[in-house]
Amino acid sequence: MSMFSTGILVLTSPLHVLPLRIAPVLTSAAQVVERTLYVHLHPGLNLGTGGQVRPAYIPPVVDLCTLISCLYSNAADICAHLDVRVLLSNVRAQSAALSGNNGPFPTPQTLSHSPEVVLTDFPIQDSGQSSLVTQCLQKYAGHCYICKPCLSSVLLYPRLKEVEEDDDRRGRAAQLKPLETFSDVVVGGTFDRLHGAHKTLLNISCLMANRRFVIGVCDQELLKNKVLKELIEPYDQRVQKLQDFLNDVKPSLEYEIVPLSDPFGPSVSDPELQCIVVSEETRKGGEAVNRKRVENRLAELVLYEIQLLKDAHHADIEEEKISSSSLRTRLLGTLLKAPSVRKSCSLKLYDRNEPKSTSRLQQLLPLFWSQAVKRIVQRDGVKEEDALRRLKSQWLNAKLIEHANVVLCTLWEPDVTQRQVLKTWTLLQQRIQKRLEEIRPSP
Incomplete structure (x- = not known):
């Protein structure tokens, strides 16, 4: 099978089922794509009707956060060489979707890397359907994103895990629970060598933000105690990678990326901020932010906590979670740049x-x-x-x-x-x- 530099994976399985199917789907996709894999979510999409299928808005629900975390965790384990990015342009609350006259893609979205192949987990009943489904898939992808000419299409045939009836019922109930969203959301971090844990944090923050997303990036004094701090990417390089990723994920948001020379930054002084997304590790930092905001006579932020992602491949001197320090450690002994x-x-x-x-x-x-x-x-x-x-x-x-x-x-x-x-x-x-x-x- 041919290998492509960039691909887009259209996931059509029900939302509550997808976490169980991500691993085999990614395993199959990694045999086709070798650099960048975009993931487009459209649960329930039927590519086998023969008619024209259009992208639709899907509501931000709790299960989406679970899926995003599961997807990046599995990607780090199965296909760490791939730059996986979950796209959210078609995720919007029902009220916001109804207020607009157009669908999620009035014009095709431009991505950092134009897809050369579109893949899907859509199941076909017999081989005679293949041609019909691939044509429908190509048209659907072209309606959503600007793709390379002569876009190829691949139907993945992963060994999908069956869902027990009880789990199915519980999943259907859980996926109906709406996710609370906010006008303005803030996060902070080093964001060195952007990895799955960073992407999970950023994706979920984008999911929860309706208008503005503020990202504080550690610089100077805040880097002094980092492991192998000399190998941390320059600030401008980290910011550029953040911008590329965020503009792919949700271009409709207003992004503010600011340098952090202290642990708080704009989170303790910006009155419009409503929510801060933290991890298990940084929750205390979020609580400290709220104490400072109270001192400054500002409303406290809602603390939304996400779980850390386990690193299945960590060495004895590395952290058990996916982390930038582990990635820097793995650079030791490798060729950082070719000699003259x-x-x-x-x-x-x-x-x-x-x-x-x-x-x-x-x-x-x-x-x-x-x-x-x-x-x-x-x-x-x-x-x-x-x-x-x-x-x-x-x-x-x-x-x-x-x-x-x-x-x-x-x-x-x-x-x-x-x-x-x-x-x-x-x-x-x-x-x-x-x-x-x-x-x-x-x-």
Whole structure:
């Protein structure tokens, strides 16, 4: 089956059933899409009628929050390489939907990445339906989003889990419970290397916000105590990724992304804010925000708490939840940026010394160090001890990492450092082998 860079998955199963079916659906979708997977929700959509199907508004209900959390949790476990984004343009309260003359997509929405393929979980009764359903699916996707020309379509055939009758009844009752929404919602966080837990927080916040969504992004002082803070993405880069994600998810909202140099930011001074979305970890911070608001004679915010997402692949030194610090830890020993071939002196020496052994390189490295000391002494007219002191008091970590190709860290036990070194060495050998194969003359 062909692989596509970007796809859009149209989920049609009943809302209370979808959490049970997400895992097999994502497993199937990951065999077709390799970079970005958008998820469009339309429970109950019938693609087998042969008639023209139109997008419809779906109400914000409690089950949607459960589904969003389940979807991102499963995505992190099953297809972590995919950038999954749940789209909410067609989610609106019944009263708001009736007040508008148009449907959810008066014109097709432009996404950050144009879909090349549309997929669905819609079940077909027999193979003769396939052509009809795929045509209907393509037209439906084109009505909602601007897609690449010659849009492909794929009907997924995951092994869907059956729903017990009792669970079915309970689910149908639960999905009718409306979700409380607010005009203005606020959240805060570092948002480094945007992952499933961030996306869950942002998606649910977008779901609850009707007009404005304020996002405070930690900067400067608030980053000092973070694990591997030097590997945190620059503020502008984090903001740009947030903007791209949010504009895809719900472009109708007014977004305000502001830097946080203290734990509160605008949450304690903005009188129009009504709700703050927190996690189990940050609930105390939300309570502190409300105490400050009371001091400032402002109304308290509604605290809406979401659960943390478990990380099924966490290592012994990583957190059990999905977190940015774990993702930064996994960068250690990997190639952060490709080296310039002209500057790779060690690689050239390695290539020139037979018989591809590191022993000669190990003998040469001390010579480089002593030569550096000698040059500083001659150039600056200082003593050897001063030259050594200069070499030892070089750039700060952040500056070193800015110019580094690979980063290691001795923060943990020696065996953890050893694993980093082995990882670095293994990946280096793979790159060298690949490079040798590229430059090897054809027979």
